[in-house]
Amino acid sequence: MPRSHETWLGEIKPQVTPLPPEGWQPWPLCQFILKIHSRCDLRCDYCYVYEMADQSWKEQPRRVSKDVIAHTASRIAEHAHAHRMPSVHLILHGGEPLLAGADHIAHTVRAVRQALGPGVHLDVSLQTNGMRLDETYLKLFDDLGVRVGLSLDGDAADHDRHRRRADGSGSHATVSAALDLLTERYLHLYGGLLCTVDLDSDPLTTYEALLESGPPRIDFLLPHGNWAEPPPGLPAEDGATPYADWLIPIFDRWYGAPRRETEVRLFADILHLLMGGTSSSESLGLGPARMVVIEADGGIQQSDTLKSAYPGAPVTGFHVARDTFDAVLRHPAVMSRQLGAEALAKECRDCPVLSVCGGGLYAHRYDPDRGFGNRSVYCDDLFRLITHIRGEVERDVAALLEGRR
Numbered sequence: 001m002p003r004s005h006e007t008w009l010g011e012i013k014p015q016v017t018p019l020p021p022e023g024w025q026p027w028p029l030c031q032f033i034l035k036i037h038s039r040c041d042l043r044c045d046y047c048y049v050y051e052m053a054d055q056s057w058k059e060q061p062r063r064v065s066k067d068v069i070a071h072t073a074s075r076i077a078e079h080a081h082a083h084r085m086p087s088v089h090l091i092l093h094g095g096e097p098l099l100a101g102a103d104h105i106a107h108t109v110r111a112v113r114q115a116l117g118p119g120v121h122l123d124v125s126l127q128t129n130g131m132r133l134d135e136t137y138l139k140l141f142d143d144l145g146v147r148v149g150l151s152l153d154g155d156a157a158d159h160d161r162h163r164r165r166a167d168g169s170g171s172h173a174t175v176s177a178a179l180d181l182l183t184e185r186y187l188h189l190y191g192g193l194l195c196t197v198d199l200d201s202d203p204l205t206t207y208e209a210l211l212e213s214g215p216p217r218i219d220f221l222l223p224h225g226n227w228a229e230p231p232p233g234l235p236a237e238d239g240a241t242p243y244a245d246w247l248i249p250i251f252d253r254w255y256g257a258p259r260r261e262t263e264v265r266l267f268a269d270i271l272h273l274l275m276g277g278t279s280s281s282e283s284l285g286l287g288p289a290r291m292v293v294i295e296a297d298g299g300i301q302q303s304d305t306l307k308s309a310y311p312g313a314p315v316t317g318f319h320v321a322r323d324t325f326d327a328v329l330r331h332p333a334v335m336s337r338q339l340g341a342e343a344l345a346k347e348c349r350d351c352p353v354l355s356v357c358g359g360g361l362y363a364h365r366y367d368p369d370r371g372f373g374n375r376s377v378y379c380d381d382l383f384r385l386i387t388h389i390r391g392e393v394e395r396d397v398a399a400l401l402e403g404r405r
Helices: 005-009 066-082 102-116 135-144 156-162 172-185 203-211 242-256 265-274 304-308 332-336 379-403
Strands: 031-035 087-093 121-128 146-151 190-196 217-221 291-294 299-301 315-319
Touching: 031 066, 066 087, 066 102, 087 102, 102 121, 102 135, 135 146, 135 172, 146 172, 156 172, 156 203, 190 203, 203 242, 217 265, 242 265, 242 379, 265 379
Parallel strands: 031 087, 031 291, 087 121, 121 146, 146 190, 190 217
Antiparallel strands: 291 299, 299 315
16 A cells, blocks of 8 residues: 555655635545556557656556455545535546456446445546457447547557557557447447647648547647646747647637537637636636546546656545545645636736636646746647637627627
8 A cells, every 4th residue: 555645745746735715615526537557558659657757657556456446436435425426427547448357347337336326327438549449348338338438649640650559560550440340339439539639740631530430529638748848849939839720720620610520629618618618627727626546556646647747746645445535635736726716827817818728737837946836838829729719709709799780
């Protein structure tokens, strides 16, 4: 079992967190990411788990134990019942979760459902690279009601540039075959695609390649980086915004399409926030982060994207065998991710797109001197993308109002 909370806090770098307002209460967690297997069968060169600052995966057990599963199920149920939550979301993740094996995955889902009981709905999804997705797994997921998301970075050339096997060979052909099986026979399980933005790819070619499988949703992910280790192409010179420039042609195509092609989560979230709604992720907006990660050894961590910052960045020191999720909510860094604008840098609080951007993803704000009290390393790109989308919406609203006169 990992060391105590107090021991860990003495070893990791401090994360300055403003004091919460008097009477403030944390929001309960509703999304639980379980690292069911800690290894992977691909070597993607941009992976934040294996290729960036935190290398703690080497110390993790390969597969989560049944004891940890039992403790995790009990803690999720305890939390859900204490807060009278009608539903919770369990995400089976890795590494590559399919390496855990069909029986172990089935045991996990059934253990959590049994612990929750009939009064709480369990929404289960699994994120896979698709390398092992076959009929056996899909039949199991159909039986268990598990939605499946896959990672695909566009066409074969663009995908295989980064998402390779250990021997350097590409993975696109195998992933495409898995996608065909999923969409031809188990379309109702298809959760969507994750695609990491690559500035060397043509954006519209990438988008069209993703559309070929008819995904219900596409999630474009910005490569993880920060002020100490910036992502490719940043910092840009002369105020350039390479990531916004890559995304805007896709937005224009998506927004102007005569019929809905798919949901693009990034664009949909920006539109919802511009109209006073909420975001579906903590990458945008000021809503409280309500997600936690359970590592294969049972350690409870913040978002694992923080592994891109420095060794130990996501660590809380809590463990499912001894600590409640309510206790995790009082961890300083977890509180910081729930405090909204009060936890952001002054330049963020003064920004005209604050309510939409929300400071960007927490991991992308890090620098060694100021911790996470900075604007995002993607700040200029986010501002450009958001203002472009706002401009398109404003023009449409103005045209609609003009037509009513």
